[in-house]
Amino acid sequence: MTAALRIRIEELEEEIRQLKAAFSPKVGFPASWRLDAPESAILSALFHTKGSYVTPEALLLLLVRPDDDADESTTRAWLGRLRRKVEPRGIAITTRHTQGYQLEAAGRAIVADALGLAQPQTAAATEPPLKHPRGWCDGQDAVVRAGYARHATLCVIRIELIAAGFKERSFGSISTRAQTLGLASVRAAPLWSEPEDEILREAYEAGAFINEIRLQLAQAGFRRNRGAIQMRAIALGVAGGRTRVWTQAEKAIVRSGLNAERAFEAIRVELAEKGFERGLTSIVRLAHKMGVNRATTPWSDAELATLRRLYAERRSVREIADTLGRNVPGVASMASKLGLKQRQRWTDEDRAVLLRAFEAGDTLDVVCRELDRPLPAVSTEARRMCLQFPPTPRRPQIRDLAA
Numbered sequence: 001m002t003a004a005l006r007i008r009i010e011e012l013e014e015e016i017r018q019l020k021a022a023f024s025p026k027v028g029f030p031a032s033w034r035l036d037a038p039e040s041a042i043l044s045a046l047f048h049t050k051g052s053y054v055t056p057e058a059l060l061l062l063l064v065r066p067d068d069d070a071d072e073s074t075t076r077a078w079l080g081r082l083r084r085k086v087e088p089r090g091i092a093i094t095t096r097h098t099q100g101y102q103l104e105a106a107g108r109a110i111v112a113d114a115l116g117l118a119q120p121q122t123a124a125a126t127e128p129p130l131k132h133p134r135g136w137c138d139g140q141d142a143v144v145r146a147g148y149a150r151h152a153t154l155c156v157i158r159i160e161l162i163a164a165g166f167k168e169r170s171f172g173s174i175s176t177r178a179q180t181l182g183l184a185s186v187r188a189a190p191l192w193s194e195p196e197d198e199i200l201r202e203a204y205e206a207g208a209f210i211n212e213i214r215l216q217l218a219q220a221g222f223r224r225n226r227g228a229i230q231m232r233a234i235a236l237g238v239a240g241g242r243t244r245v246w247t248q249a250e251k252a253i254v255r256s257g258l259n260a261e262r263a264f265e266a267i268r269v270e271l272a273e274k275g276f277e278r279g280l281t282s283i284v285r286l287a288h289k290m291g292v293n294r295a296t297t298p299w300s301d302a303e304l305a306t307l308r309r310l311y312a313e314r315r316s317v318r319e320i321a322d323t324l325g326r327n328v329p330g331v332a333s334m335a336s337k338l339g340l341k342q343r344q345r346w347t348d349e350d351r352a353v354l355l356r357a358f359e360a361g362d363t364l365d366v367v368c369r370e371l372d373r374p375l376p377a378v379s380t381e382a383r384r385m386c387l388q389f390p391p392t393p394r395r396p397q398i399r400d401l402a403a
Contacts, residue, residue: 029043029111029114029115030114033085033086033089033114034085035082035085038078038386039078039081039082039085042059042078042079042082043082043086043091043103043111045058045059046093046101046102046103047103047108047111047112048163053096053099053100053101053102054100054101054102055099055100056072056075056076056100056101057072058100058159059075059079059100059101060072060074060075073346073351073384073385074384074385074386077351077355077385077386077387078385078386079093079101080355081355086107089110090106090107090110091103091104091106091107091110091111092104092106092107093107135167136177137166139164139166140161140164140166140169140177141177141181143157143160143161143164143166144157144161144174144177144178144181144183145181145183146160147160148178148183154171154174154175155171157174158170158171158174161174192232193222195220195222196217196220196222196224196232197232197236199213199216199217199220199222200213200217200229200232200233200236200238201236201238203216204233204238204239205238209277210226210229210230211226213229214226214229217229246286247276249274249276250271250276250278251286253267253270253271253274253276254267254271254283254286254287254290255290257270258287258290258292264280264283264284264287265280267283268280268283271283299334303324304334304338306323306324307320307324307331307334307335307338307340308338308340310323311335311340311341314374317331317332317335344373344377346381350371350381351381351385353367353370353371354367354371354378354381354382354385354387355385355387357370357389358382358387358389361390362389363389363390364378364379364382364389367382
């Protein structure tokens with residue numbers, strides 16, 4: 001994983017953390033409601049958005065971690081459980097296509113009364129008359145100013161506008177409004193300073209690699225990615241002499257490795273041991289110029305027939321690859337081209353069976369027998385729906401709390 005990718009992942013995780021903080025205020029629902037953590041998070045988000053619709057994508061951020069493999073079916077499953085617990089108490093959750101979910105006014109009043117809070121007023125009752133272009137008002141401007149003051153992302157500011165009862169705004173609209181208000185984002189990369197340029201010049205003159213330059217800048221307190229370093233080097237005119245021509249000694253090592261059918265990584269290591277630093281891409285390109293292309297051999301009709309037969313028998317991709325003498329990515333790629341699939345698409349009826357078994361206190365093997373699916377596939381879908389099945393049967397879930 002490159003440094004730039006790690007930095008981007010950190011930024012996304014921080015953005016998701018801010019979204020959760022903005023969308024899920026910490027409130028304690030009555031214990032008699034028997035709500036678990038995901039259900040409480042959903043109801044809290046619906047209550048604090050003051051009548052606005054909450055998208056399934058936003059609710060999904062409250063239910064799973066960023067690296068979990070989940071989709072909107074997870075949101076629907078937990079909403080179904082929440083509805084069964086709160087609808088007997090008069091709390092209704094409506095669904096609108098393309099917009100999301102909303103807590104009805106009567107239900108909001110019940111939740112507010114249970115929490116001992118005054119029901120939040122809608123934005124229509126508190127907004128002053130619109131007097132700005134394109135419907136912007138002082139209340140919306142205040143949200144934008146507060147977001148820019150604490151360096152929040154446009155995504156977080158957008159969520160906060162919705163949570164405050166204002167209509168949904170695009171990122172471009174928020175950014176344009178901030179410029180009109182004279183607000184400047186400090187999230188953009190600052191201009192290069194003279195100390196940074198000096199480090200960059202010296203490193204390029206010394207022949208340092210980009211990763212080494214990035215590390216030197218980081219040690220001096222400057223955070224730059226590879227692309228920014230390369231573009232700055234071009235602007236300073238110090239990047240012109242970095243192209244290295246292959247020497248005869250290097251070519252001889254590569255040719256010897258190719259003749260011996262060694263892997264490209266092994267050739268790179270051999271070059272490094274003899275004092276030559278080359279990347280894999282550079283070695284592959286030189287091999288192509290030498291007439292060596294290590295593309296996979298064409299598939300024969302017999303291999304394709306075997307591939308179809310083994311897929312029909314639902315063998316694992318690794319087992320098929322071992323049988324055919326090919327690598328796993330190659331087998332998976334050819335199967336995809338032929339339209340071969342081992343996994344059966346999960347339908348709403350299948351998920352209903354899974355949810356019914358969970359509420360009944362059954363184990364996963366019961367679902368496997370009923371759906372005729374392998375245990376790993378059923379277990380993976382259960383995790384996506386945030387259903388944690390017990391290793392042994394347990395008592396059924398309580399469905400009617402009002403009884």
